[in-house]
Amino acid sequence: MRTWQVGDVMTTDVATVDEAAPYREIVDVMTARRVSAVPVVDDFRRVLGVISEADLLHKVELIGTPHGPRLFEGRRRHATRVKADASVARDLMTAPAITTMDGTTVVEAAKTMNRAGVKRLPVIDDLGRLVGIVSRGDLLKVHLRHDDDIRHDVVTEVLHRILGISDDAVTVNVAAGAVTLAGRLDRRSSAELAAHLAAQVSGVVGVVDQIGYDIDDVDPARYRSGTPTGIL
Structure with missing residues (x-):
């Protein structure tokens, strides 16, 4: 990226x-x-x-x-x-x-x-x-980057190329440089990585992470199915 x-x-x-x-x-x-x-x-x-x-x-x-x-x-x-x-x-x-x-x-x-x-x-x-x-x-x-350019980088570079996530798994919306990720993935680590990498895209001022997950592979002892990972 x-x-x-x-x-x-x-x-x-x-x-x-x-x-x-x-x-x-x-x-x-x-x-x-x-x-x-x-x-x-x-x-x-x-x-x-x-x-x-x-x-x-x-x-x-x-x-x-x-x-x-x-x-x-x-x-x-x-x-x-x-x-x-x-x-x-x-x-x-x-x-x-x-x-x-x-x-x-x-x-x-x-x-x-x-x-x-x-x-x-x-x-x-x-x-x-x-x-x-x-x-x-x-x-x-x-x-000053346009929101459409930022969204393109998040979708193509982060979700598709790096993480191999399909369009139907995670949706991306960008408003004034703030990125909102929503959807559901199988593992918490993948959800957190998607938000972390999206925050590094040039022009992003913040990431709202609303991606849910099925398995907490980060902290299995505190497993909670379907919980969004938070806000960056």
Whole structure:
């Protein structure tokens, strides 16, 4: 079963700067392209770092404020002061850049963004060269899939191809990305697996599992014939 990957949602026309780009040029590029960050690349388009609006705003933040080094200076203030005094990309960028690859699933990309606390990821190939960029907004595109497309994947990929379940055994309805499975199978494990796999189809926001079963092969000691497995 194929799930959506970064390559399905990323932007390929990426605004970039080189490491020698001056502050004003970086601001001009970001303003002209209406982006909030740019990757810094070398001559081979390998990603060296990323400059965001937050990196640039340190200079604005400390305008007119004495900000020389202090005897006891915290890490955060030191970083702010250094970037406020920086004039070229190599000193302004955050490095190394947190990156991803176009074959990464949107789920894993979202987890990476969350762990790293970033809003976008440069997308690189096997040689570390920039091929695109993916933002939080891009990852949400997976939930713009039409309900009919989602239903098709649940029926053909999950029920038919993976589980070998016939159309008359389980019905599938999709509304606003929420999948409802109803019907009856012989075993509880099959019913639960159908719901679990359906939840992994790209664009699914939730699964209501109303599949009954004849035999509880998951917990025989608590066997209950015909009981739906629950809601995911």
